[in-house]
Amino acid sequence: MDRVFEEMEFLARSANRGDVLTLVAEAPHDRGALAAETGASQPTLGRILRDFEERDWVRATEAGYTATATGRLVAAGLTELSESLTAELHLREISGWLPADDLGFDLKRLGEATITTPTQTRPSAPISCVIELIETADRVRVFSHAFNEQTLAAVVEWVADGGQFEGVFSAAAIDAVAHETGLRGQLKQLYAAADATIRVIEDDIPLAVTVADDTVSLLLRDEQGRLQAAVDTDDSDVKTWATARHSDYWASARPLDETDLAGDT
Known part of the structure; x- marks a missing residue:
């Protein structure tokens, strides 16, 4: 469980990490496209992609960086968590009255x-x-x-x-x-x-x-x-x-x- 929390903390420390992983899970992106869509600098993207490659979440291809099977698994979990938290924040004011x-x-x-x-x-x-x-x-x-x-x-x-x-x-x-x-x-x-x-x-x-x-x-x-x-x-x-x-x-x-x-x- 400690390793799970470590990985969650790793992703939570930078919004760019979640954005990059979600993007490459949807379609291959080169570093220029990732910079344009996330606003992250090239040095930041370099660190993120190296960290992801060490975890075998992404790999470089001719079409750009793309998520591996386990990378897509993590990206899907991030998307689900994001949607859940977005809904929770929207409903928080009335949560006590929801059955x-x-x-x-x-x-x-x-x-x-x-x-x-x-x-x-x-x-x-x-x-x-x-x-x-x-x-x-x-x-x-x-x-x-x-x-x-x-x-x-x-x-x-x-x-x-x-x-x-x-x-x-x-x-x-x-x-x-x-x-x-x-x-x-x-x-x-x-x-x-x-x-x-x-x-x-x-x-x-x-x-x-x-x-x-x-x-x-x-x-x-x-x-x-x-x-x-x-x-x-x-x-x-x-x-x-x-x-x-x-x-x-x-x-x-x-x-x-x-x-x-x-x-x-």
């Missing part, structure tokens, strides 16, 4: 996601972000443990304008809406709409996820249920996960019916 067990995709896929958090002037900014996505979409699929007032009102209006809505909600979420007179009326409008279908699942749904056309939005809450962030991405892997999870919930849920809308009446 540890309920995400069926690599967190690196959120490395370029748009993160919206509440502010003093815009405390409902995450919800507003989701509503904006809904209002510009043709088809929206949702699975969630909550159906808040702002989103419900926006969905009712959007469906009336021709949007297609397919929502799966926990029974607790539907019950909470049905027990509020004003919200119950909006839910009834949605229930009656031709382009809206709502299904109910008795089990808890740990995440609130919206798939608006090709964009996925995750609403993150703290342990007290307070909304902390919206995370939006058009990453294809995240969309594949979200649509598959929606399909699973949809298949195990039952249709919303009149008894769900009774509330206290």
Whole structure:
């Protein structure tokens, strides 16, 4: 293990080392090309390449320096680590609210996601972000443990304008809406709409996820249920996960019916 840490330290001491190894793993480069792409001086490149040749990570060819099989192995690990750390730094502010067990995709896929958090002037900014996505979409699929007032009102209006809505909600979420007179009326409008279908699942749904056309939005809450962030991405892997999870919930849920809308009446 000590030798592993020594090699990690060797690479970490100079950003140029990682850049050079990654470049020659992608394609042969001569020293001029490496200098142009990394900004390293020729003496620095000479030392780096000699160190790499001693480790048998690179070899000189007529086409330029190229990575060996083990050099490509190390370069791939560097790339993966770089992507992981890039994503971690991007998500660090909201890491405490990301579920540890309920995400069926690599967190690196959120490395370029748009993160919206509440502010003093815009405390409902995450919800507003989701509503904006809904209002510009043709088809929206949702699975969630909550159906808040702002989103419900926006969905009712959007469906009336021709949007297609397919929502799966926990029974607790539907019950909470049905027990509020004003919200119950909006839910009834949605229930009656031709382009809206709502299904109910008795089990808890740990995440609130919206798939608006090709964009996925995750609403993150703290342990007290307070909304902390919206995370939006058009990453294809995240969309594949979200649509598959929606399909699973949809298949195990039952249709919303009149008894769900009774509330206290």
